[in-house]
Amino acid sequence: MLTQPTTRVLEPRELDAARAVLDRDPVTNAFVAARVRAAGLDPWRLGGEMWGWYADGRLESLCYAGANLVPVEAGPEAVHAFADRARRSGRRCSSIVGPADSTALLWSLLEPSWGPAREVxxxxxxxxxxALPSGVRPDPLVRRVRKDEMDVIMPACxxxxxxxxxxxxxxxDGGLLYQARVAELVGSGRAFARIENGRVVFKAEIGAATALACQIQGVWVDPEYRGRGxxxxxxxxxxxxxLADVAPVASLYVNDFNTAARAAYRRVGFRETGTFMSVLF
Incomplete structure (x- = not known):
C-alpha cells in the first residue's frame, strides 16, 4: 500500500482507477479519456505513458505524456510531482495543454529547463x-467526408x-502522421465538410469522443467564403x-483573441464553462 504521495507510470491493471479519475470531469478530460478508451494504458497503444499521482494509496491525478503533455485533475502537489518527472525525462512533446490553472503551474516549473516555448x-x-441551436439552421450541404475524398480534404486540413x-x-516526417490522423477521423465518420466543385469551403472534425462527451476540433472556413455565416x-x-450519433455533450476550446469565432459559437449555443491553456514548442 502506498502511504506517501508518489507518482509513477500506470499499469494496464489500473485502467478502472484511471477511468474513475477521468470521469470526474468528462468534458474537460475528453481528449485523454478518448485515448484511454481506445487504447487502454499500454504505452505503445496509447502513444505515450500515463503518469499517476497517488495520495494515501489512492490514485488522485493523471498526466498523459505523449505527443502532448496533459495534466488531468491535478492540484498543485500533483503538478509539482509531474513537473519533476517531466524534467527528468526531458521534453518529448510538441505541446503542453490542459486546464489553465494546472497547465500554467506546470509550465512555470518546466520553463527554466524546457523553455523558451514557440508560443504560449x-x-x-x-x-x-x-442542445441543438434554436436560431441557426444546420447547413444541409455539410456531410461526412468519404474515404475516397482524402485528396480533397487534406489541403483544407x-x-x-x-x-x-x-x-x-x-x-x-512529410506529414505522414498527420495524414494518418486525418484518415483515422475520416474512416471513423468523424470528419465533416461542405464541398463545392471539389473544393472544401467548411470543415470540422469530432476529434475526441467517449460515451459521455465529445470534442470538436479543426473548424475552418475557406478564406474566400468567410463572413457569410x-x-x-x-x-x-x-x-x-x-449529439445524435456520438455523445450527449459537445465541447471545443478556442483562442480568447478569436472574438469572431467565440461569437459564432455562442450563437450556435455554446457557452463558456472553463479555460484551457496551451504551450507550443
Missing amino acids: RRRQPLMVTS VSMFTEEVGVSPLAG LSETGMAAVLRYA
Whole structure:
C-alpha cells in the first residue's frame, strides 16, 4: 500500500482507477479519456505513458505524456510531482495543454529547463453545449467526408493546422502522421465538410469522443467564403451529428483573441464553462 504521495507510470491493471479519475470531469478530460478508451494504458497503444499521482494509496491525478503533455485533475502537489518527472525525462512533446490553472503551474516549473516555448496561449475558453441551436439552421450541404475524398480534404486540413498552430503539419516526417490522423477521423465518420466543385469551403472534425462527451476540433472556413455565416450553419450541422450519433455533450476550446469565432459559437449555443491553456514548442 502506498502511504506517501508518489507518482509513477500506470499499469494496464489500473485502467478502472484511471477511468474513475477521468470521469470526474468528462468534458474537460475528453481528449485523454478518448485515448484511454481506445487504447487502454499500454504505452505503445496509447502513444505515450500515463503518469499517476497517488495520495494515501489512492490514485488522485493523471498526466498523459505523449505527443502532448496533459495534466488531468491535478492540484498543485500533483503538478509539482509531474513537473519533476517531466524534467527528468526531458521534453518529448510538441505541446503542453490542459486546464489553465494546472497547465500554467506546470509550465512555470518546466520553463527554466524546457523553455523558451514557440508560443504560449494562456487563455483558451472551453465552450460546451448539449442542445441543438434554436436560431441557426444546420447547413444541409455539410456531410461526412468519404474515404475516397482524402485528396480533397487534406489541403483544407493542412491550411487549418498551419493557420491555427503556426507551423505546417507536413514538416518533419512529410506529414505522414498527420495524414494518418486525418484518415483515422475520416474512416471513423468523424470528419465533416461542405464541398463545392471539389473544393472544401467548411470543415470540422469530432476529434475526441467517449460515451459521455465529445470534442470538436479543426473548424475552418475557406478564406474566400468567410463572413457569410458558414461557420455557424456548418457548426450547427456538425452538432446535429455529434449529439445524435456520438455523445450527449459537445465541447471545443478556442483562442480568447478569436472574438469572431467565440461569437459564432455562442450563437450556435455554446457557452463558456472553463479555460484551457496551451504551450507550443
